[in-house]
Amino acid sequence: EVQLVESGGGLVQPGGSLRLSCAASPFTFNAYWMSWVRQAPGKGLEWVANIKYDGSEEYYADSVKGRFTISRDNGKNSLYLEMNSLRVEDTAVYYCARDTGYYDILSGLYWGQGTLVTVS
Amino acid sequence: DIVMTQTPLLAVTPGEPASISCRSSRRLLVSVDGNTYLDWYLQKPGQSPQLLIYTVAFRASGVPDRFTGSGSGTDFTLNISRVEPEDIGVYYCMQRVAFPSRTFGQGTKLEIK
Numbered sequence: 015e016v017q018l019v020e021s022g023g024g025l026v027q028p029g030g031s032l033r034l035s036c037a038a039s040p041f042t043f044n045a046y047w048m049s050w051v052r053q054a055p056g057k058g059l060e061w062v063a064n065i066k067y068d069g070s071e072e073y074y075a076d077s078v079k080g081r082f083t084i085s086r087d088n089g090k091n092s093l094y095l096e097m098n099s100l101r102v103e104d105t106a107v108y109y110c111a112r113d114t115g116y117y118d119i120l121s122g123l124y125w126g127q128g129t130l131v132t133v134s
Numbered sequence: 135d136i137v138m139t140q141t142p143l144l145a146v147t148p149g150e151p152a153s154i155s156c157r158s159s160r161r162l163l164v165s166v167d168g169n170t171y172l173d174w175y176l177q178k179p180g181q182s183p184q185l186l187i188y189t190v191a192f193r194a195s196g197v198p199d200r201f202t203g204s205g206s207g208t209d210f211t212l213n214i215s216r217v218e219p220e221d222i223g224v225y226y227c228m229q230r231v232a233f234p235s236r237t238f239g240q241g242t243k244l245e246i247k
Binding site: 047049051058059060061064066071073075109114119120121122123124125126127128 | 167169173175177182183184185187188189192194224226228230233234235236237238239240241
């Protein structure tokens, strides 16, 4: 069973920074794209960013481009999201998700339990 | 950008069937591989989303067979043959054709009458 455990959320002032982490197990981490998806309070789901198996490609939603950076450490089976210049509207639960696999292109996203980021 | 549209609310009686629709602003078929990248997720109250159906009609591991997905082109449906009380929550469709970005519908909240 896919396990994804996020950490690093908390309260931060506007303009501040925060780094989220996601520990993944027990699948072959370096064979999957990984994504961050967020959910503002009482709202729907918004894709934030994703990163290729080997970290060679990164993509971002327009709402976070230039402020957020996704990265991964395949040796540690970990995914990260560096968030800078945070805005009130970035307040959300941030989910780590296992995305498309190199040998598993059909499958959908598997999700962690999320970590809350509050910008206030 | 692809826009995914869902009906916001659906109220059903336990034991009765339910049908949740999702419409895409463009076709989700990838002609190169013949697959249509449309998934369904359920977010139960207080929980993170869980994968129900991937690539239109494939049931994820552990998902009861009362859930079935169907559709093609731009119109997709998630059917629940007999709604159980534990099925309440918000159902989201999501497209993966505009790789690598993902777009979600606004969600359909399933309530029990």
